Amino acid sequence: MPSAEAQARYPLTQGVNPWLVTVSVMLPTFMEVLDTAIASVALPYIAGSLSASNSEATWVLTSYLVANAVILPASNWFARRFGRKRFLLFCVVIFILPLYYQEILGYTAFTAGMVVGPRGIGSFIGSPIIGVLSQRIDQRKLLCAGFLGFAVCSLIFSMINLDIGPYTLLIPITLTGFALSFVFVPMSTMMMATIPRKEMGNATGLSNMLRNIGGSIGIAMATTALIRRAALHQSELGSHITPSTWVFQQRAAAIAGYVGHRIGPAQGRPGAMGLMYGLMMQQSALMAYTDVFRWTALLAFFCAAAAWLFKKPDKHAAPPPGVH
Numbered sequence: 537m538p539s540a541e542a543q544a545r546y547p548l549t550q551g552v553n554p555w556l557v558t559v560s561v562m563l564p565t566f567m568e569v570l571d572t573a574i575a576s577v578a579l580p581y582i583a584g585s586l587s588a589s590n591s592e593a594t595w596v597l598t599s600y601l602v603a604n605a606v607i608l609p610a611s612n613w614f615a616r617r618f619g620r621k622r623f624l625l626f627c628v629v630i631f632i633l634p635l636y637y638q639e640i641l642g643y644t645a646f647t648a649g650m651v652v653g654p655r656g657i658g659s660f661i662g663s664p665i666i667g668v669l670s671q672r673i674d675q676r677k678l679l680c681a682g683f684l685g686f687a688v689c690s691l692i693f694s695m696i697n698l699d700i701g702p703y704t705l706l707i708p709i710t711l712t713g714f715a716l717s718f719v720f721v722p723m724s725t726m727m728m729a730t731i732p733r734k735e736m737g738n739a740t741g742l743s744n745m746l747r748n749i750g751g752s753i754g755i756a757m758a759t760t761a762l763i764r765r766a767a768l769h770q771s772e773l774g775s776h777i778t779p780s781t782w783v784f785q786q787r788a789a790a791i792a793g794y795v796g797h798r799i800g801p802a803q804g805r806p807g808a809m810g811l812m813y814g815l816m817m818q819q820s821a822l823m824a825y826t827d828v829f830r831w832t833a834l835l836a837f838f839c840a841a842a843a844w845l846f847k848k849p850d851k852h853a854a855p856p857p858g859v860h
Contacts, residue, residue: 594759601752611741654706658713666721675722679843682718685711687836694829698822726846758828765824766817773816788812 583593669678692708724743731739777784788808795811796804 594755598752598755601748601755615737654710655713655716658710658715659717660713662714662717663721666717670721670725674848675726676843676846676848678718679722679726679846680840682715682722683836683840683843685715685718687833687840689715690829690833690836694826694833696822696826696829698818729847758832761828761831762821762824765827766820769820769823770816773820777812777816 582596583589586593666678689708689712693705696705727743728736728739779785779788788805791808791811792804795807796802799807
């Protein structure tokens with residue numbers, strides 16, 4: 537039962553549907569996650585429109601996460617100063633406007649939602665399950681299981697090739713969202729286990745800020761690794777492709793005949809060289825992605841082992857409020 541002081545400070549309002557409050561809180565969260573996904577999906581189009589490389593376009597997503605991280609520590613102060621409801625409504629009004637620009641630029645929320653939907657479904661299924669299990673099972677076991685599941689999914693992603701279909705990775709993507717729900721809730725619970733309740737708002741802001749900064753650093757490191765590994769694989773593949781080899785001459789002649797039939801004999805051989813170069817770039821990029829997925833899997837396995845370095849929390853510790 538709440539104390540008399542708490543009741544006086546936060547009087548209860550009668551007649552408010554709790555489901556309406558739940559939906560009102562969930563929709564801005566959904567919009568924030570969807571906007572991050574849209575920014576990720578739109579990166580190639582942004583790079584093409586600005587004549588920028590993929591590494592330069594990645595700064596769009598990095599800047600988004602950094603800007604989000606900057607405001608998070610101050611969110612608790614704003615909520616106390618102006619009230620949680622007024623602050624939430626103000627943030628929602630400001631946040632909705634960029635979506636119109638995305639529609640004008642052709643970055644539809646529907647397309648991005650279809651791409652990342654399975655991961656969201658996995659998180660949606662895993663969240664209530666982790667809420668029940670966290671009251672009965674050691675948080676470290678749940679955290680370890682989440683990292684192990686993410687590592688296995690990353691290993692599956694590392695086996696992709698250019699012949700996969702649109703539904704080939706449906707199950708791994710869904711399981712990735714399910715596994716991540718087993719990571720964030722136990723980690724947040726154990727991080728906040730020793731924080732006094734009066735400092736919970738500040739600690740939550742700092743925790744979310746560090747999470748976003750870590751995500752920005754991770755994106756920058758992954759992009760750098762992709763660029764360098766793609767260049768390395770391109771060099772390795774190029775060293776085995778020389779005009780003097782019989783296989784190269786045979787494939788070039790076949791492609792040149794096809795291209796020449798389409799756009800003219802004079803453009804047959806240059807077109808064949810361009811297509812073969814594009815295939816080499818495509819293969820080198822694929823190999824770079826598989827490398828990064830393998831490294832991600834190794835990092836997740838390491839994190840699964842490091843989860844046991846946490847101090848064992850209370851058996852019935854509940855997830856802290858405000859952490860997602």
